[in-house]
Structure formats: C-alpha cells, structure tokens
Amino acid sequence: xxxxxxxxxxxxxxxxxxxxxxxxxxxxxxxxxxxxxxxxxxxxxxxxxxxxxxxxxxxxxxxxxxxxxxxxxxxxxxxxxxxxxxxxxxxxxxxxxxxxxxxxxxxxxxxxxxxxxxxxxxxxxxxxxxxxxxxxxxxxxxxxxxxxxxxxxxxxxxxxxxxxxxxxxxxxxxxxxxxxxxxxxxxxxxxxxxxxxxxxxxxxxxxxxxxxxxxxxxxxxxxxxxxxxxxxxxxxxxxxxxxxxxxxxxxxxxxxxxxxxxxxxxxxxxxxxxxxxxxxxxxxxxxxxxxxxxxxxxxxxxxxxxxxxxxxxxxxxxxxxxxxxxxxxxxxxxxxxxxxxxxxxxxxxxxxxxxxxxxxxxxxxxxxxxxxxxxxxxxxxxxxxxxxxxxxxxxxxxxxxxxxxxxxxxxxxxxxxxxxxxxxxxxxxxxxxxxxxxxxxxxxxxxxxxxxxxxxxxxxxxxxxxxxxxxxxxxxxxxxxxxxxxxxxxxxxxxxxxxxxxxxxxxxxxxxxxxxxxxxxxxxxxxxxxxxxxxxxxxxxxxxxxxxxxxxxxxxxxxxxxxxxxxxxxxxxxxxxxxxxxxxxxxxxxxxxxxxxxxxxxxxxxxxxxxxxxxxxxxxxxxxxxxxxxxxxxxxxxxxxxxxxxxxxxxxxxxxxxxxxxxxxxxxxxxxxxxxxxxxxxxxxxxxxxxxxxxxxxxxxxxxxxxxx
Ligand code: BGC
Numbered sequence: 083x084x085x086x087x088x089x090x091x092x093x094x095x096x097x098x099x100x101x102x103x104x105x106x107x108x109x110x111x112x113x114x115x116x117x118x119x120x121x122x123x124x125x126x127x128x129x130x131x132x133x134x135x136x137x138x139x140x141x142x143x144x145x146x147x148x149x150x151x152x153x154x155x156x157x158x159x160x161x162x163x164x165x166x167x168x169x170x171x172x173x174x175x176x177x178x179x180x181x182x183x184x185x186x187x188x189x190x191x192x193x194x195x196x197x198x199x200x201x202x203x204x205x206x207x208x209x210x211x212x213x214x215x216x217x218x219x220x221x222x223x224x225x226x227x228x229x230x231x232x233x234x235x236x237x238x239x240x241x242x243x244x245x246x247x248x249x250x251x252x253x254x255x256x257x258x259x260x261x262x263x264x265x266x267x268x269x270x271x272x273x274x275x276x277x278x279x280x281x282x283x284x285x286x287x288x289x290x291x292x293x294x295x296x297x298x299x300x301x302x303x304x305x306x307x308x309x310x311x312x313x314x315x316x317x318x319x320x321x322x323x324x325x326x327x328x329x330x331x332x333x334x335x336x337x338x339x340x341x342x343x344x345x346x347x348x349x350x351x352x353x354x355x356x357x358x359x360x361x362x363x364x365x366x367x368x369x370x371x372x373x374x375x376x377x378x379x380x381x382x383x384x385x386x387x388x389x390x391x392x393x394x395x396x397x398x399x400x401x402x403x404x405x406x407x408x409x410x411x412x413x414x415x416x417x418x419x420x421x422x423x424x425x426x427x428x429x430x431x432x433x434x435x436x437x438x439x440x441x442x443x444x445x446x447x448x449x450x451x452x453x454x455x456x457x458x459x460x461x462x463x464x465x466x467x468x469x470x471x472x473x474x475x476x477x478x479x480x481x482x483x484x485x486x487x488x489x490x491x492x493x494x495x496x497x498x499x500x501x502x503x504x505x506x507x508x509x510x511x512x513x514x515x516x517x518x519x520x521x522x523x524x525x526x527x528x529x530x531x532x533x534x535x536x537x538x539x540x541x542x543x544x545x546x547x548x549x550x551x552x553x554x555x556x557x558x559x560x561x562x563x564x565x566x567x568x569x570x571x572x573x574x575x576x577x578x579x580x581x582x583x584x585x586x587x588x589x590x591x592x593x594x595x596x597x598x599x600x601x602x603x604x605x606x607x608x609x610x611x612x613x614x615x616x617x618x619x620x621x622x623x624x625x626x627x628x629x630x631x632x633x634x635x636x637x638x639x640x641x642x643x644x645x646x647x648x649x650x651x652x653x654x655x656x657x658x659x660x661x662x663x664x665x666x667x668x669x670x671x672x673x674x675x676x677x678x679x680x681x682x683x684x685x686x687x688x689x690x691x692x693x694x695x696x697x698x699x700x701x702x703x704x705x706x707x708x709x710x711x712x713x714x715x716x717x718x719x720x721x722x723x724x725x726x727x728x729x730x731x732x733x734x735x736x737x738x739x740x741x742x743x744x745x746x747x748x749x750x751x752x753x754x755x756x757x758x759x760x761x762x763x764x765x766x767x768x769x770x771x772x773x774x775x776x777x778x779x780x781x782x783x784x785x786x787x788x789x790x791x
Contacts, residue, residue, distance in 0.1 A: 179231020211581020
C-alpha cells in the first residue's frame, strides 16, 4: 500500500515555507483543464490529472476540450467498474488497477481520476456503468484492490465522487437528505476503505450537496470524517467546477480546485482566493495546509528532487494490457439464465448462425462522458464471434433495431454542467422494417434448428454522465422485437451489453440470457469464448435487477431527481437490503450468476480466532465441466433493538473447481467489522450481540445456515 510518510510531510512543509503566496495559489487550482501550475524555481512540477476509470483519456488542448488528434494517446480500454465488480475477484480488480496505473504513468499523468465508487442507489443513474455495486462491501473490496494496483506505478488513484453522487439529474446542485445511518453504512464505507485499506493518495469531492452542504464545502465530510476520523492525509481535488465559493471551500479540507471552463485565473481558488488571503477573509495557514497536501502527494509519487530518477516509467497500449483487459472481461460476464441448457453452444457443430441486434455491431469506448477513451482497438461482439468461429461457419447478421454508433462529440464536457434529456425520436418506420427483416430470418433459422443470438441492450446515449435514464425499459423498440423473437424461438440466446439493469417483461418466455456490461477492448472476444464454452462464465451480479422501476426502493419508498432535492427515505434499505427484507420479488437477485456446472455446499462451521470470524464450509463441483464458484457470506444481525436488513454481505471468495473436485473454503472477516452497525439510538457504531450466518451463491440462493452469539 502506497502511503504518505512522515518524511513526505516534512519535505512538503519545508518546501511550502519557501513558496510565495502567488506560487502557492498556482498550485491549488487548474492552470489548464487537467493540470496545476509548476513552480520551476523550486523544481516543483505541475500536478497532472486525467480521466478515467476505464482507461486514460485522450489528450485535449490545455484550454479547450477539443482533442489534440494525435496517434500517441490511444490506450487500453478496460472493463467498466460494474464489470470489474461483477468478477467478484479482487485479484482481477487489482490487475485492472495495475494496468490503469501503468497506462496513466506511461502517458505522463500523476493522478488518474478513478475508480468511481459511488453506490448504485437507482437503476436509472446515468453513471451506473462506472460504479461498482449497490453493496458497500463489494464496492470497498473491489475498489480498494483497484486503488492498490494503480498506486504501484507512482500514480495516485482518485476514488470519486465523495460523497453520494448517486444521480446525474441536477448533479451540480441536488441536495440529498441522507440519514446518518445510511451515510455511515451505505454511502461512506467504500471511501473509508479506499483511504484506510487502499491508501488512496487523493479523493475527488462531489458536485452535489449532502444534507444542505455542498460536498466541496463540507466540514463534516472533508474534515471531521475524512481527515480526523479516517486519518486521510492526501489531497482532495474538487470535481471539475464543483467549487462554488472561495471562502467556504478554502476553509475546509478541499485542496485543489479544477474546472471545465478555461477562465483559470478566475477560478475560486485563483485570484479570488489570493484577494481573500490578502484582505484577511482566508488565512494563509489554510492555503499552506492545501499546498502541503499537494506536495506530500507529489513526494509520495517520486515527483520531487532526486527521487524523480526512480519514478516508475509505466507503459501503455501494450499487448500485455490487452491481455489483462481480456482476463477481466472473461470473469465479468454474467450468465443470468440457461434453463434449457442451450449454452454453451457447440463450436464445432455450428454450421450456420444468425446474429440479430445493433449492439452486436457497435463499440462503446467512444462515449459515456468523462470516462470516454480512445481505445487502441475494441472487439465488437460480431467481430469476436466471427473472428473466433472463422470461415467455416456461415454467420448471418441482421441489425434488428435501429441504434446509433455513439461517438461523443468534442464539446461534451463543456455542456456537461447542464441538465439534458434523451432524444427519443421514434424511428418508427426504420424500426419496423429492421424488425420484420430480422424476424423473417429468425423463422428460417429456427426451422432449420440453427442457433440465433440476439445482442442488444443500451449504449452511451443511455449509460451517460450528466444524464439519468427516465425509465428502465430497453430503448429502440427492442422489447417488441425480443418478444416476437421468443415466440419464434424461445431458445434464442439473448445477450445484453449495458451498464445498468433493464426491464425484461419477456423474461419468463426466454430460456437463455447473458449479461455482458461494457467490457473493454476485448469484450467481443470474451463474449464469444463464453457463448461457445471456451471460457466458463463466472460473473455474478453486483446489483439487483428489479422487476420494475416501481419496485426499486429509491423510487418506491423515496424519491429520485425531484427538483434539486432528494430524500433518501429508504435509508439503509438500498438494493437487496430492501428486496430481501421486504420480500419483494426481483428479476435477478444480487449475487446471482450461473456457470456451466453446479456446486454443492456442505459442512458449515463458524470459528473464532484472533478476533476474526472464520466461516468454513465445503464446496464441490457436482457437474461435468470445470467452473468457478463465488461463495457469499451474509449475516443477519440480531439483538440490536433496531430494525436491520435480513441479510448483509460480509465476505466472499472465488474458487476454481474441476469436475468432482471438493474443497474446503474459509471466508475470514474481523468479527467486529462483521457485527458492526450504526446505531440510530447511540449515534455511533456498535457491535451486534448475535447474528445468523448464511452461505450461498447469491442473496436468493442461500444454502447453509449457522448462528453466533
Ligand atoms: C466528472 C468527473 C471527471 C471530471 C473530469 C466531471 O464531469 O464528474 O468524474 O473526472 O469531470 O473530466
């Protein structure tokens, strides 16, 4: 774990003492869209930031979002945060981070603006594809592993957005009323882990307000919780244009102001701060503290003095990194349903194949908002399948529905501070024609018994920063197409490329459903390998897929996106904490994911050693194929005298088993953490006296039961 040492801090203090006020001010605001000003006389370089979580963004001009259009900023496109979470494999999250860190360093960056670790409160949030999960523990484990991997390359990770940036509607000024229990148990734990276990050197302050206070002005969040309670001694950077008031942000632990507009000298932490210090409204000591944070991080990254010779060089766009992207993608794909055993398809027996759906023939690296990147390459599903099967299989492709190839325009970021709406112009005529063509082909293929694969879902016109979806329904008339397709062939393989759940009203009619996320540059390769059984699927859902939007706690109990104010009235009952406690049926539950084999769970035993709970059990592969199981441990806390969710994820692991192989598995967790809860009565963390312990393959498939206390 990279840490800020006492030596880093001492050096930062000594250097700060030699800086003029003007020099200090230059170091704590954007002198360009992605960097601060250097102080050349003292060998202090600029601090260079860049997006983002799925790969390093293409270079822009210093004062203009237009790209430089060179060939040297093409990069590795990594699977999105939701895909990484879906592997339930911290080693792969770490590999993602290592790759991202090397690429960022290779591109000459100091801080990479990710991972995105906000909690998925609603299926509609436009940035859900970047975020990891509805569960704080899964987010914490996977997010921490990414951070640890990034920082190995002398680059700082920047977990974002602190805190509770759970929606895009009115993101700049939405005020979220969140109870302290929900904050402490749901929205803050991943950030706490990022700091205390991941050693994150920087953090990004969010745009929104929490309980009436702008996050970048919040003494409660930035000073009391982040710095005093969690011991964070790194740098807090604002989200781009999230600072709104010089004095309010200067007085709290917000260190660097960055923005989306090129009027750098007018930034709140530029001339206005200089003037505020000169006329005594802000003390110079407040500025010094910020500069010391910047310098301490620079020193920890080997950016100062002789240490520069030792700074890691990084590398990007390498074959090894493409392989890493593929390794992660292979474990993130979720087999949601395979009730007729259609998958895996027979690679050698397949002579003819029909592929329907625009997402078969689209790539996604070119959109999404600040997470957009210029990928060295991106294998579409159609290319992945065709490339793998080769020339002896006759593949027919029908678009099936109309959807654009999303290619974000260069001015996106300048416009991103405005609310916007989707343009849902119905292309009715074209839609009908494409559907009819596809269905005619489907009839023909179904009659000859040749496989049909539908590949649809969303794209970055829907999974997009600065805008939320307005409904969970599939766009572009896909529901009608899928419904008709299933009447022709209920065993059509339905694949979805998307970053957030969609309504699946036709699901009972379908036998085979695969969820693919935005899965990086090798997405199509991993998908082809999975569909044809070269790779065993092992992804599990990091979030619930509800039946309808009305079932979702943020919509059913609370409100979402209402005129600048949102009440988190569902409290801690986010995602499965609501569905499982209140017996609300869901389409696919949290933790769900099938394989091409089956596993048997037996012999649960719970022991305690050195303050840890050791949850031990046997898992056996009872099928004919190898596979990876994801045993999940849930606790139901008892004896707290307060209402609690029925189940809460407290630990998990991933185990590879050959057919017939049986293994003893131990999931270990600190007892105090497992039993910890925020007491509404005590206004603090307490330890529950007792708990039910459940082990299974998802929150809806719990196989073993024990009790402690
Ligand atoms: C986003 C951040 C991003 C920043 C810089 C903002 O619009 O919210 O996540 O890192 O822009 O591009």
